[in-house]
Amino acid sequence: MKRILLILAALFTSVFSAEFNVRExxxxxxxxxxxxxxxxxxxxxxxxxxxxxxxxxxxxxxxxxxxxxxxxxxxxxxxxxxxxxxxxxxxxxxxxxxxxxxxxxxxxNYLYKRSLIIVPNKEIYNEVISAFKDMEFIHPDIVGSYLSYEYKPNPSRDDFRKMCSQSAAGLIFIAMNEESLFADCQSFEVLKRFKSGSVAYYQLPFYTRVKDIDTVFWKLGSSKISDFDRHYKSLLKEK
Structure with missing residues (x-):
C-alpha cells in the first residue's frame, strides 16, 4: 500500500515545472x-x-x-x-x-523565496519539497500548531496572512486534486497554476504532524473542513 501511495505522489508532481523563480x-x-x-x-x-x-x-x-x-x-x-x-x-x-x-x-515579489505549503498528505508534501529546490517552504507544523492553539480546524485567509507575516513568507502553495498553485499570501491572487495528478487520500485540514486541531462550541465559525478542495478554492481570489 505504501508503495502505491508513493507512486501516486510521484505521478502527482511529475507534471510540475520545477522552475518557479519569481525574482525580486x-x-x-x-x-x-x-x-x-x-x-x-x-x-x-x-x-x-x-x-x-x-x-x-x-x-x-x-x-x-x-x-x-x-x-x-x-x-x-x-x-x-x-x-x-x-x-x-x-x-x-x-x-x-x-x-x-x-x-x-x-x-x-517581496519575500517570494519563502512559502507556506498546504497539501493533502505526506507523500505529496515530500514530492513538492523535492520539486521546488529553490523555494524555502515553511513547515506545515508551524501553521498546524497555530490552528490547534486557536481552535481553528478551518483556516481562513486571515489565518494564513498572519502565519505568512510571522514566518516572513510571501507565497502560499496549495495542492488540490488535479491542480496545484502558488498564490500571493496577502492578496490570495493566483500567480502560477500547475496541472497535477489525482489525490489518493486527504488529511484535514491539511498535512501536518500536529494532531487534534479541534473546534470548541463557544467559538463561532470554527467547524471542521469536510471538503479539502472546496475549502481552499474558496479562499483564492480569481481573476
Missing part, C-alpha cells in the same frame, strides 16, 4: 495619485503579485511605508495599488504617516 524587482514610482502608482513594467511583474514601498529619509535611513499589489500592466508600465503594511506592526510604535510619492522605491 525594484523600481522607482513614476507617479502616485488616488491610492495608485505607475511604475516601469518588467517580465518579472505578474498581475496580482505584491510588494512594498520603501521611503528613504536620508543616506542611511529608510523604511517600508506601504504595501502594494499589481493591478494591471501594459504599454511598458504597470499600475500598483497602495495598501497598509502591517506585517511588522509594533503596538508601541506609530504607523508611518508618510504617503508614497514619486521617487519612492517599489519592491515587488
Amino acid at each position: 524587482y525594484q523600481t522607482p514610482i513614476i507617479e502616485a495619485k488616488d491610492g495608485f502608482a505607475t511604475i516601469i513594467d518588467s517580465p518579472d511583474i505578474v498581475v496580482g503579485s505584491s510588494g512594498v514601498v520603501v521611503h528613504k529619509f536620508d543616506s542611511r535611513k529608510s523604511s517600508i511605508i506601504a504595501r502594494v499589489s499589481v493591478t494591471e500592466k501594459g504599454g511598458g508600465f504597470a499600475k500598483v495599488r497602495f495598501e497598509v503594511f502591517d506585517s511588522l506592526e509594533q503596538k508601541a510604535l506609530p504607523i508611518p504617516g508618510i504617503m508614497p510619492a514619486s521617487g519612492d522605491i517599489v519592491i515587488l
Whole structure:
C-alpha cells in the first residue's frame, strides 16, 4: 500500500515545472495619485503579485511605508495599488504617516523565496519539497500548531496572512486534486497554476504532524473542513 501511495505522489508532481523563480524587482514610482502608482513594467511583474514601498529619509535611513499589489500592466508600465503594511506592526510604535510619492522605491515579489505549503498528505508534501529546490517552504507544523492553539480546524485567509507575516513568507502553495498553485499570501491572487495528478487520500485540514486541531462550541465559525478542495478554492481570489 505504501508503495502505491508513493507512486501516486510521484505521478502527482511529475507534471510540475520545477522552475518557479519569481525574482525580486525594484523600481522607482513614476507617479502616485488616488491610492495608485505607475511604475516601469518588467517580465518579472505578474498581475496580482505584491510588494512594498520603501521611503528613504536620508543616506542611511529608510523604511517600508506601504504595501502594494499589481493591478494591471501594459504599454511598458504597470499600475500598483497602495495598501497598509502591517506585517511588522509594533503596538508601541506609530504607523508611518508618510504617503508614497514619486521617487519612492517599489519592491515587488517581496519575500517570494519563502512559502507556506498546504497539501493533502505526506507523500505529496515530500514530492513538492523535492520539486521546488529553490523555494524555502515553511513547515506545515508551524501553521498546524497555530490552528490547534486557536481552535481553528478551518483556516481562513486571515489565518494564513498572519502565519505568512510571522514566518516572513510571501507565497502560499496549495495542492488540490488535479491542480496545484502558488498564490500571493496577502492578496490570495493566483500567480502560477500547475496541472497535477489525482489525490489518493486527504488529511484535514491539511498535512501536518500536529494532531487534534479541534473546534470548541463557544467559538463561532470554527467547524471542521469536510471538503479539502472546496475549502481552499474558496479562499483564492480569481481573476
